Structure formats: structure tokens, C-alpha cells
Amino acid sequence: MEKDSSNKSSDVPSAVQLAVGGMTCVACSRTITDALSELEGVSEISVNVLGKSASAVVTGAALVDSMVTLIRDIGYECKFISIMPVKSANASERLEKTRTVTLEVKGMHSVPKNIMTALEQFGSRLKILDPHTNDHNNFLRLKYSPSAPEFTVRTILSVISASSSPPISIAIVRPPSTDEIAHGMYLKEQMKLLFRLMAAVLISIPIFIIGIMYMSLVQEGNPGRRFFEERLWAGEVSRGEWILFLLATPIMFYCASEFHRRSLQELWFMWRPTSRASLTTRFFRFGSMNLLISLGVSVAYFSSIAELAISASRDSTIAYPRTGSMTYFDSVAFLTMFLLIGRFIEAFSKHQASNAITLLGNLRSSDALLVQPATKSSSSSFDSTGENLDSRIEKISTDLLEVGDIVRIPPGSSPPADGVIVSSDSDLTYFDESSLTGESKPVAKRQGDQIFVGTINKLRAVDMRVEGIDGETMLEQVIEAVRQGQTKRAPIERIVDVVTSYFVPLVTGLAIITWVVWLSLGLSGALAADNLTNSVGGWPIWSLKFAISVFVIACPCGIGLAAPTALLVGSGLAAKHGILARGGGEAFQEASQIDVMVFDKTGTLTEGTEPKVTEQIIRPPSSIPTRGAGDEDLINWNSKVPEIVLQLASASSHPLCVSLRHHFHDYNTSSTTGTDVEELPGCGMKGTFVVTHRSHTLQIQAILGNETWLNEHGAVPNAEDSKALHRMRLEGQSAVLLALRIRDSNVDSDIIETLEPFVIAALFAIADPIRPEAPYIITQLHAQGIETWMISGDNAVTAKAVAQSVGIPSENVIAGVLPHQKAEKIQWLQTLPRLNKRREDTRNQGRKIVAMVGDGINDAPALTAADVGIAMGSGSDIALSSAKFVLLSSNLHSLLILTDLSKKVFRRIKFNFGWATVYNLIALPIAAGVIYPAHHARLSPVWSSLAMALSSTSVVCSSLLLRLYKGPKLTDCISSNVFRRDEEEASST
Structure with a gap:
């Protein structure tokens, strides 16, 4: 046994993963990105608003604390998740065939020496990374070289347990994943909003009764109205105004506190003495939705305080005309209530939109049926297949599994890890792999075939040898690919960044201009005196209502959420259909505009698996x-x-x-x-x-x-x-x-x-048999206006024969090319002019968007060179890493789903962006009072806040509607062709 408590070198470039709570839109992510950019040694910053996470590459581990502190200082919750060298530690562990686990040993402080002595028997096979240092530390972090079934984590646990009397409790500690932390942050955020919302609703009820009903709507002679309008304590202030002030104050300082706190922290960060922000940034690119909400609520509250002070200073012996409640305390309450309702619905909807990864994670099984090896002896009994009937089945946690273990998969259950079937060849069974590949038809499995976590055994029990655990399973690779894809942004989001970066200063300036214009019109006499509805404060207070409405009706969140929510739902849908969007938003945008789709021959248009x-x-x-x-x-x-x-x-x-x-x-x-x-x-x-x-x-x-x-x-x-x-x-x-x-x-x-x-x-x-569905897929791509080409290293005669059989024109066949030449041909196709199609992304104006579909090492250069690289899931690791999309199913039908889904996702992004933009273009002038001269009607701050809440919520709900997507279906004819051979093989067995 070795002890190693040393840390990695602090100057090794490392990838840091953080969980960040409290973000609402792209303005928040920009604030965090700008803040982290000021730290020397921090690069490649990526902030995922909906995933509640941030990642960066740092030159030293000491920077992690600075990053966490900085994010907290600007008003956001932040938790450290992980740090590892850019060259993954997990990859090195796989090469070394080692495993690192953290054990919680309850009661360890009573027998620490016994435990350490017991572990020494394993010698160099086990290393203690974090040894027991004090009585309050019950955790041991170990690194060991497993060799199932002789030396496993179960062996270590049994030795530790036997080293003390009575035996102590031991458990493997699995740190929460990024998704679990994000899920917890969403729940915490929703609960925080819910408590504030409940308080705001409860307080708003008496405010509505007093401020709206009794002081505005009921007749003047009503006893209740006379009671609330009766002067009390000072000057002209009525009893009702004092009550409204007392009720609105907790709403201002508790219910709306999160808006105030975050906006002040954002401003402090930008204007602090050590800030590197330029004057242009400080004055023209500041703030977020929190600042607009805070300004609207604060202006309404403090202007009401000022109005209350003016009324209190008046001579109480003089009778002034009264027109109900003159303050905005009721607006403070209803404005905050509606904003909290909108924010709560938005948080709930975003949580639903982001749970695609969580749902994938739920496919993991928590238990496994371990087949304990039995020694073959004369007394042992065997069945007709030679299986030892004395083998013992033990139910254990999946955390206790090791590579090389044999586990049993009963019918209706899911494998607890990835592995290979070791049952006899006669034990044919079927697995439902729809959760991973989107393929609804069960797949036949027999001895030597791989099976994966998240799939379901549909026929008979089989034994499996474990080959993938702790982040190495196909399911976890899918989850990681989806998560990484969500951090990659679409080009259209750069337009959103520009708009939202100037949005808050623009709205602030518009609100000030609105107040000045209406104040000038009132003081100059351009407005008739009967327009002045308030008896206190005059034209300044009257004009302020327009400015408050402008503050609260503006909604940058709707614009900022237009793309991320649609892409998040889209990537989850793609994963559901067996498509991994590794390229994120950019890949979706490019895939929605494909002009040319190029196919490799072997393994893509042909079966490739069993030539x-x-x-x-x-x-x-x-x-x-x-x-x-x-x-x-x-x-x-x-x-x-x-x-x-x-x-x-x-x-x-x-x-x-x-x-x-x-x-x-x-x-x-x-x-x-x-x-x-x-x-x-x-x-x-x-x-x-x-x-x-x-x-x-x-x-x-x-x-x-x-x-x-x-x-x-x-x-x-x-x-x-x-x-x-x-x-x-x-x-x-x-x-x-x-x-x-x-x-x-x-x-x-x-x-x-x-x-x-x-x-x-x-x-x-x-x-190499041609895939049965290939001719149909090519026909459908042609129907969508997508050209099809074939690039193959095979000779021209064979390549053209295959192309002709699937429907690719012979003049679109490029044969006999080497891997680097494939990339050159892709680049040549990209130079061809784009005809009869409108181009949304001006970066590649005038040229064709080319997609490449391949599966081998020789396709990797072409997949990288293409605008949209699409790798078949059965292909090589190099091909998969070079692609923007990975098709987990070998069925080419996934290509039709990919092109169709990409178009729908991108159309939804444009719709969301258009709707949010149109809303602001219409709502802001109305709130500023453009219709007031014609009808003497103006939008109350209360209704402005409701409109703002509905705007951002509608964008999220619009993206959630993508979940209704079903995808194009194969015709009955092609469906029967695709599955005919599988059915024949099943019937023959």
C-alpha cells in the first residue's frame, strides 16, 4: 500500500467545471463571461444558462477559488464541481486500468490504525490518496488496480469491515453530477421564487381591497372609503396610504430583494476600482433584466415615498381635492407579484426544457445481479449447457461492479453497465435499444454481442461480462455529448448577444427621455390641466408613470432565451431519436441549410458490418x-x-x-x-x-x-x-x-x-450489401432539394455501381481518393455557388453548405472539413470525434430526422427571436405613451409587468412545444424492406 496526498502541479492547464445558479438569460451569461475574462490564466470560458453551469481552462488550481468568489460577488450562486488536467485523468486511468473511489467509513475515528493496517495487505495494488488525518474525517480516497473477481472494490470493503469489531458501515460516495447539481439549483431557485411569490400574493390581496376597491372603485359616500381616506398622523396622508406604505415595504425589500441585490452587484462589479471595463462598456453595455426590474420597482416605491412625504408636509387644515390613492404603492405590489409569477413559470419551464439529460440519466440501474463464480468440483452440478448450477447470484449496488464481473440480466431489466453477452450461443434474446438509438424494433443479441446501459432485455435472461463502468458506458458518453453540445452556440446567438448587450442602457435612456418629454409637455402647458389626475407631486409624479412602465415592460430575457431554449429542447429531441448533437447550436443552424450531402460508400450506404x-x-x-x-x-x-x-x-x-x-x-x-x-x-x-x-x-x-x-x-x-x-x-x-x-x-x-x-x-x-433504406433516403433528400454525392476510396466502376443502385447520379461520384483527397473534394464542393436558396448566415454567403456522412478513420478529414460532419455510431473513434452529429442508429432514416429536426429547431429560434423583438418594438412605444394623445389612455406599470412576464414565458413555452415533434416516418414499403432481413434471421433462429 502506498500513500499519496500530494496535489497535481498548480501550473498544469486544467479544465474547471462550475455550477452557477440564478442566471435567467444571455445577459447573465455575458456578465459572468466578462467577469471571468478579467482573471489572468482563465480562458475558453463557456457559460450554459439553462444547464446552470460554467466551464473554463485555467493555468493553476489556485484560480478556482478566485472564480467562485468572483461569480458570487456579482450576485450568482456558484459551486465548484470538478477540475482535471486537459489531458483527462479518466483517460489515463483507463490506460493504467486503475480506478479511484471515495469511501465513507462511519466510525472510522474509533479504529483508524486497524483499517490502515488491514489495507497494507494489498501492497502496491492500492494507493491511499487522501489518508485519515483527524477524528472528523470519515472519508478515504483510494486508487487501486482491480482484477475481477479476485481483487475488487468489494474485496477492499470486506477487508475494512472485518478490521473492526463490531463491523462498521462503509459506502462508496458518488459525487453529484453536473446535472444533479443543476437540478438542485433549479429546485432551490423555484422554491425561493415560490416563497416570495406567496408572500407577494398574500400582501397584494389587502392592497387590492384597500388601494383599488375602496379608494378608487367604490362610491365616495361609502363608509369604507371614508374610513380609508380619513387623514391620519401627518398632513394630508390618509389612513389608506399609510396602510399601503406598510404593506408595500416588505414586498419592496423581501419579495423583490433578489432583483435589487443582483442588479447592485452587477453595477458594483463594473464600477469597482479594479474594474478593467472601459467607459464605453460602463455606460453603454451594462446591466441585465434584473436591473430593469429593480429600477421599475424602486422608482415606483421611492417616488411614492416622496409623494407621501409631500402630502405629510401639507397643511392639514386645508382641504385638497382627492382622487383615490395618489401613490404607486399598489403598483409596487402588483408589479412585483406579476414579475414573480412570470419568473416562476419561466424557471419551471426552463427546468422542464433542460431535463433531457436528467431523463437520460434516469435510465441507469441502481442494482445488479452479480454471478459469483463457483469452483467446479465433483460435487458441483451442471445443466445441459455446462453452466454450473452452484453459481450464486447476489444483488449488489452498481457502484460495486468492476470490469470483468459477470452479471445476470433478467427479462424486462436493463444492464447495470456496458458489456458483452457470455451466455451460450443458443441463448438468443432481443434488446430494446430505443432509448439510445431511437430504433423502435428490438435488436437480436447473442453470445459476443455488446449490450448497453439503458436498453431493455425483452426475451430471456442472459449473463454479461462488464466492460464499461464509471463514465465509460455508452449512456454516459451520450449524456456527455449532449451536455457538451449544449455549450456550443449557434451563429444567430451572436446577433442576440449584440442586441442584449445594448438593451438595458437603451431602455434606461428611453425611460429617462420619456419622463423628460411628458414632464416638459405638462409644465409647458401643452397638456391640459385636466390630464393631471394626481393631487400630489404634480407633473413630475404624473410623468413618472410612463417611465416606470417603460422600465418594466422591456424584456431582454425573451430575446436572450429565443435560441438557447429551442436548442436545448432540440438537442434533447435529437438524443431521443438516437442523434448526438456534438456541434451544438452551430451544427443545428448549418444542418438546417444543407445544400449537398456527401456519402462514404463502405459502412454508410452499404451495411459495412457483415460483408x-x-x-x-x-x-x-x-x-x-x-x-x-x-x-x-x-x-x-x-x-x-x-x-x-x-x-x-x-x-x-x-x-x-x-x-x-x-x-x-x-x-x-x-x-x-x-x-x-x-x-x-x-x-x-x-x-x-x-x-x-x-x-x-x-x-x-x-x-x-x-x-x-x-x-x-x-x-x-x-x-x-x-x-x-x-x-x-x-x-x-x-x-x-x-x-x-x-x-x-x-x-x-x-x-x-x-x-x-x-x-x-x-x-x-x-x-457489402447496400442498406435497404438507402434508395428511399436518397429519394427523400432529393425531394428536399439536397444534392447527393458519393466519395469513396474504392474504384470508379464499383462506386458508380453502388451509386446507381441507391439513386445517386453517376456524375456525382468521386472515386479512388485518399483520405486527405476526400477533404479536398469537400472543400471543392463548398466553393460551388448556392442556387435558389436564401442564406440566413452571411458567413458563407453564396457558397454551398456541405454535409459529409461517414464512419471510418479515412473519413475523419472529410468530416472535419465539411460544414456538417455526420458520423455513423458504429464508426471509428476518430470519425466520431471529428463529427458535429453522431447517429447512434445504423439506420439512415436518422438522416431524415436530422435534417427535418434541424429545420424545425432553427425555424423555432427565428420565430422566438422575431416574436420577442416585435413584442419589444410594439410594447415600448405603447408604454412610453404614444397612444395617450389620441385616447388619453396609458399603460399602467402593473399591466406592463404582466405583459413582460408573459413575453419571456411565452418564448420558453414556444420552445417546449418542440417536444411534440414526432419526426418523419418511413413509408410502409420501405419499412418492410428495412426489417425484412431481421425478421428472416429471427425466424431462422
Whole structure:
């Protein structure tokens, strides 16, 4: 056992994750971003309003405390979540095959020495990262190298428990995730708003009865009105005014306190002595919705105080005309109440919009049925399949699972981790993977197949070997991809940033101008004296009502929430349909405007997963020049060639290599030793082999790949081989060639590479079935006005044969290209003029928007170069990391959902943005009094606050309506074609 309490170097660039509460719109995120930008050593700042989170890269861990303090200083709740080196610690743990856990050992202070002594038996396999230091610390953080079933976290827990008498309680502590913290912040925020709202409603009821009913609506002779209008304590102040003042004060300083506190902290941060903000920013880019609300409520309250003071100073012996309540105390109450109602509904709606990740997380199972290994002895009993009936099943927490454990998945349950089925091959079952891929049809699974967390076993119980835990499961990768995608913003949001950054100063200036204009009109005599409805304060107080209305009716939140809410709901919907929006808002915007969709051939338009070797041609031994080998019959090349091919193919996950590996899986490669085997994307495989036979040892250099690559190495097919290759291509089959360069190790040859050329030794025809749905998908894309192209490393004849069968025009086929050439062709397509389509994003004015669909390493450059890279979920890790969208389902129908959903999401963003803009353009002039000269009607601050609340809430609700999206459906004809083969396979089993 080792102890290691040292911290990582403070100067290592690290990614910091924070939870931030209290944000309402993009103005809040801009305030936080600007604040963090002032800290040296903090970069790549990203703030997610709806996800209640912020992330950044810091040069030292000491900056974390400064970040948290700074965010709190400007009025927002902030909690530290995690920090790790930019090179993920989790990735290094996976390479080292280690696991880090935190244990809560209740009662540890009573026997700390016993526990430490017990852990020493594990030696170097276990390291204590945070040792027990005081009696109040019941936590142990351990790093160990598991080896199931011999050495697991369960072993550690049992040893700790046995080290004390009586046994103590031990539990694995799982820190809350970002989504769980955000969920808690949403609930806390809603409860805080609810308490203030309840107080405001309760106080507003007597204010309405006194200030509206008795002092304005009932007849003057009413006893109740006379009671409340009776002068009390000082000057002209009535009993009703004093009551309204006492009732409005708690609303001002409690119910509206959050608005005041945050607005003051925002202003303080900008004007503090150490602020780096320029004067232009301080005067023309400040504040948020909190400031507008605070100003509106504060002006109404303090102007009423001023009016109350004026009335109190008047001579009580003089009778002044009264026209009901002259103050704005009732407006303070109703304005705050309506604002809180709107803010509560908005918070609830945003919580609902952001729970897509939470719903995905709920798919995790909390328990597992662990199959305890049993020793096979003479007394053990076995069933007909050889399974030990003495195996014991134990129900444990999923936190106690380790890679390599065997767990049982009963019918109707979900795997507790990702893994591989180890039950006998006869135990065919079906899993519902709709939660991950969006595919409603159950998928057949048998021995050796992968199954995932969140899927449901639909038929019979199977045993699974655990292969992914603690952040390595497919479900957690989906959640992380969705979360990361939500932090990437759409280009249209940059317009919103510009608008909202100047919105608050603009509205503040408009409110001041409004007050000055109406005050000038009143004092100059342009307005008749009968317009003056208040007996106290004169024209200044009368004009103030317009300014207050302007303050509270303005709504930057509606504009700021137009895009984030729609994108949040859209990314959740995409995940529900098996599409990961890794590129976030920018990817959705680009996908909504696709002009050209380019397809790779193998594994994209074709099945790729189970291609078959339909023909093989191996040269006879006499055709291979063997330097110094003597008798050519010494080596059976009909067996050695497959052995070489098998070793080359085993080093790649490319579908063609997989088919060769399956085709030659029965061959024994013990007499053929391979070294330096590597994959060259878009070309093939190469390696060096040593073949030993009797007294001869041959060193063979081998290359396996397409004809173009072999030609580059001087391996040119003869006439007979060329004829065979042409026939294969006309049949739409892929041709894979093997070329060898051989020398005898017993003969010195230091210049072998210049003396011996590569010679073609074998040809393989591989039939890769076209996806049944591909022709329908291509037809639908054409119907949407999207051009389709194919880029393939295969030869032109085969590529055009496949293109013709799916409906891609032959002139749109680019064949025989290398990976970097694929990227060049994508860039060429992007230069083509964009015809008959309006362009919303001016960044790429006039050129076509190109999407690339691929799945292999050789597609990664093209996926990166394309405006919209779309990777098939079954593809390579490099392809997935290069794409903006990942299709978890292998069914190309997801492409139609992607294009359709992207258009709907972007249309909803534009609708939300348009509605919020139109609302402000209409509401602000009305609040400022443009209709007053014509009808002597003006908008009360109370109704202005209600309109503002409904504006932002309507934007969120508009985005939530996207949840009704169902997606385009396959026609009955294509549906039957897509699933016919699956049904045939199921019936045959």
C-alpha cells in the first residue's frame, strides 16, 4: 500500500467545471463571461444558462477559488464541481486500468490504525490518496488496480469491515453530477421564487381591497372609503396610504430583494476600482433584466415615498381635492407579484426544457445481479449447457461492479453497465435499444454481442461480462455529448448577444427621455390641466408613470432565451431519436441549410458490418519469386497467404478487414510471426512477417488494400487479374488485393527494397450489401432539394455501381481518393455557388453548405472539413470525434430526422427571436405613451409587468412545444424492406 496526498502541479492547464445558479438569460451569461475574462490564466470560458453551469481552462488550481468568489460577488450562486488536467485523468486511468473511489467509513475515528493496517495487505495494488488525518474525517480516497473477481472494490470493503469489531458501515460516495447539481439549483431557485411569490400574493390581496376597491372603485359616500381616506398622523396622508406604505415595504425589500441585490452587484462589479471595463462598456453595455426590474420597482416605491412625504408636509387644515390613492404603492405590489409569477413559470419551464439529460440519466440501474463464480468440483452440478448450477447470484449496488464481473440480466431489466453477452450461443434474446438509438424494433443479441446501459432485455435472461463502468458506458458518453453540445452556440446567438448587450442602457435612456418629454409637455402647458389626475407631486409624479412602465415592460430575457431554449429542447429531441448533437447550436443552424450531402460508400450506404468474401484468387507458388528458397513446394502458399491476411486484418476494425478476419478465422497463425503491423487510413494495412518452414526462414513484407495503393508500391495486376478485378467491380463488389515482397533470411540482402518489387499474391472479392433504406433516403433528400454525392476510396466502376443502385447520379461520384483527397473534394464542393436558396448566415454567403456522412478513420478529414460532419455510431473513434452529429442508429432514416429536426429547431429560434423583438418594438412605444394623445389612455406599470412576464414565458413555452415533434416516418414499403432481413434471421433462429 502506498500513500499519496500530494496535489497535481498548480501550473498544469486544467479544465474547471462550475455550477452557477440564478442566471435567467444571455445577459447573465455575458456578465459572468466578462467577469471571468478579467482573471489572468482563465480562458475558453463557456457559460450554459439553462444547464446552470460554467466551464473554463485555467493555468493553476489556485484560480478556482478566485472564480467562485468572483461569480458570487456579482450576485450568482456558484459551486465548484470538478477540475482535471486537459489531458483527462479518466483517460489515463483507463490506460493504467486503475480506478479511484471515495469511501465513507462511519466510525472510522474509533479504529483508524486497524483499517490502515488491514489495507497494507494489498501492497502496491492500492494507493491511499487522501489518508485519515483527524477524528472528523470519515472519508478515504483510494486508487487501486482491480482484477475481477479476485481483487475488487468489494474485496477492499470486506477487508475494512472485518478490521473492526463490531463491523462498521462503509459506502462508496458518488459525487453529484453536473446535472444533479443543476437540478438542485433549479429546485432551490423555484422554491425561493415560490416563497416570495406567496408572500407577494398574500400582501397584494389587502392592497387590492384597500388601494383599488375602496379608494378608487367604490362610491365616495361609502363608509369604507371614508374610513380609508380619513387623514391620519401627518398632513394630508390618509389612513389608506399609510396602510399601503406598510404593506408595500416588505414586498419592496423581501419579495423583490433578489432583483435589487443582483442588479447592485452587477453595477458594483463594473464600477469597482479594479474594474478593467472601459467607459464605453460602463455606460453603454451594462446591466441585465434584473436591473430593469429593480429600477421599475424602486422608482415606483421611492417616488411614492416622496409623494407621501409631500402630502405629510401639507397643511392639514386645508382641504385638497382627492382622487383615490395618489401613490404607486399598489403598483409596487402588483408589479412585483406579476414579475414573480412570470419568473416562476419561466424557471419551471426552463427546468422542464433542460431535463433531457436528467431523463437520460434516469435510465441507469441502481442494482445488479452479480454471478459469483463457483469452483467446479465433483460435487458441483451442471445443466445441459455446462453452466454450473452452484453459481450464486447476489444483488449488489452498481457502484460495486468492476470490469470483468459477470452479471445476470433478467427479462424486462436493463444492464447495470456496458458489456458483452457470455451466455451460450443458443441463448438468443432481443434488446430494446430505443432509448439510445431511437430504433423502435428490438435488436437480436447473442453470445459476443455488446449490450448497453439503458436498453431493455425483452426475451430471456442472459449473463454479461462488464466492460464499461464509471463514465465509460455508452449512456454516459451520450449524456456527455449532449451536455457538451449544449455549450456550443449557434451563429444567430451572436446577433442576440449584440442586441442584449445594448438593451438595458437603451431602455434606461428611453425611460429617462420619456419622463423628460411628458414632464416638459405638462409644465409647458401643452397638456391640459385636466390630464393631471394626481393631487400630489404634480407633473413630475404624473410623468413618472410612463417611465416606470417603460422600465418594466422591456424584456431582454425573451430575446436572450429565443435560441438557447429551442436548442436545448432540440438537442434533447435529437438524443431521443438516437442523434448526438456534438456541434451544438452551430451544427443545428448549418444542418438546417444543407445544400449537398456527401456519402462514404463502405459502412454508410452499404451495411459495412457483415460483408462477405464471395471470391478469392491466390497465386500458385510458382508465380511468387522466392530468393534462395530452393524447392518452391516447401511452403504451402495456399495456407500461408490466409495466415498473413488474417494477421493484417486482425489489426483493423474496417468492415472489409472484419470480413477477411471472419473468412479466415479457422487458420492457425502460430508459424507466421507478424511485426510492425499498422493501418494506413484510406489505403490499407502493411506489416512484416517471418515464415518458418523446415530449414528455411522467409522474411515477408506484405501490403493489403486497394489497387491504387498497391500500384503506388509497384504491384501491378497482370491481364488475367485485371479482367477479374473489372468483373468484380461491375458486380458492385469491393476488391481487396494482397502484395508480397519476399527474401530468404539465410541470404544477405541489405538492399532488398530496391531489388525486390511487390508482387500481387491474392485477390479477394467482398460483397457489402447496400442498406435497404438507402434508395428511399436518397429519394427523400432529393425531394428536399439536397444534392447527393458519393466519395469513396474504392474504384470508379464499383462506386458508380453502388451509386446507381441507391439513386445517386453517376456524375456525382468521386472515386479512388485518399483520405486527405476526400477533404479536398469537400472543400471543392463548398466553393460551388448556392442556387435558389436564401442564406440566413452571411458567413458563407453564396457558397454551398456541405454535409459529409461517414464512419471510418479515412473519413475523419472529410468530416472535419465539411460544414456538417455526420458520423455513423458504429464508426471509428476518430470519425466520431471529428463529427458535429453522431447517429447512434445504423439506420439512415436518422438522416431524415436530422435534417427535418434541424429545420424545425432553427425555424423555432427565428420565430422566438422575431416574436420577442416585435413584442419589444410594439410594447415600448405603447408604454412610453404614444397612444395617450389620441385616447388619453396609458399603460399602467402593473399591466406592463404582466405583459413582460408573459413575453419571456411565452418564448420558453414556444420552445417546449418542440417536444411534440414526432419526426418523419418511413413509408410502409420501405419499412418492410428495412426489417425484412431481421425478421428472416429471427425466424431462422
